[in-house]
Amino acid sequence: MPRAATTSNLFNAVGDESRRIILETLARGEASVGDLVDELGLAQPHVSRHLKVLREVNVVRCRTAGRQRLYSVYAPGLAPLQSWLIELTAQVNERYDRLDDHLHELLRNTINETRRP
Amino acid sequence: MPRAATTSNLFNAVGDESRRIILETLARGEASVGDLVDELGLAQPHVSRHLKVLREVNVVRCRTAGRQRLYSVYAPGLAPLQSWLIELTAQVNERYDRLDDHLHELLRNTINETRRP
DNA sequence: TTGACATATATCCATATCAGTATATGATGT
DNA sequence: ACATCATATACTGATATGGATATATGTCAA
Incomplete structure (x- = not known):
């Protein structure tokens, strides 16, 4: 068998450094994707995809505010x-x-x- | 850039399911490599390598006892x-x-x- | 509706990681 | 010293993953 398929479980989600940084940033307060793009050095699609992973394992939530989406850490996750x-x-x-x-x-x-x- | 090179940091080490299972097994008590091979379905070289990763991030310790090595969880890690x-x-x-x-x-x-x- | 902005998705590529196998190291007992 | 057992390392190959780029979706404002 090849590499274990562990995509998108909580442990794996937090295993990635970019995602940890995203979580740390969001812990300091709700932020839009654009905010995160500015703050971290990552391209927008990457941030979006990391956020998707984090959403899927239920550690971030987002609410739509106008044309932006504001993400925040969902601690119970x-x-x-x-x-x-x-x-x-x-x-x-x-x-x-x-x-x-x-x-x-x-x-x-x-x-x-x-x-x- | 390709996949982030996060080899052998704590988060990544625990991100792998096989290694989590190894940790869970060791938490129930010291075990030799052979014990782990028997208990989990993994081949001996894999167990050895996972143990190496876990050793490198300092969450397991091992002591030599005759020809076997007994591993245990090092909680402070x-x-x-x-x-x-x-x-x-x-x-x-x-x-x-x-x-x-x-x-x-x-x-x-x-x-x-x-x-x- | 149209244009501009914000975010999400799709596709491609490079590679780190894990599994598989073979071999090396190391210790014990005879 | 030699055979055997226990573990570690080396090497190979498959693939999931993260990054890059382009494009789609969705929202607001005029």
Whole structure:
């Protein structure tokens, strides 16, 4: 098989730097496509296409205002990424804690055994 | 320019589904390359290479145990992703709050003006 | 309606990335 | 040292992706 077809899932969408920059810019406030074109060095079609990807994974919304479209970050759309991270780290930390407990118990037993004689 | 050269940054590393699955598996506990090969349907070289990417962005660590290498998630390596997300959403929410304040103030003024006559 | 502006879509190209296979490295046990 | 097992690296090929350009759609204003 060739490269994995992961187009347009949230992780992939955020994996691209241009799109991250777009998100960062939009986080500072609603902006039109033209605003984004000016602010980033990208051509208008590129910005539009990146916005489409971001729209499809539901992390930006847009409203039409006259002839321009004003885009903004839709924070709840980032939730899946957040929860994935949180769950992953939680699971890892839980294991650390258990290991810690285990080590403490081992240590306690060792001390007891040392004391016994 | 062709596709953006984002090889081996954290966001990209986590953007790949195979690597996310590897991380999820490792979060359940340390595992050898062979374990991962068995558990996921991937060929050994692929697993090794994905692990290399994950190692390079510092989200997994490995220790040598006899002839196998035991990999585990290194949670602190995920911090940059976490903070990016947190800062982004914080900024967005802050703007929401300000908008909220502004709307409240507008509403208050409107009420006052309505009362005045 | 027509012209101007703003954004979206379509098409083409270069290439980075992933999958597949073969081979190299490295460690263990005899 | 040699055979075996475990993992890493090298190389190849297919393709999805992002960038570039041209064109279509859509909106307003006169």
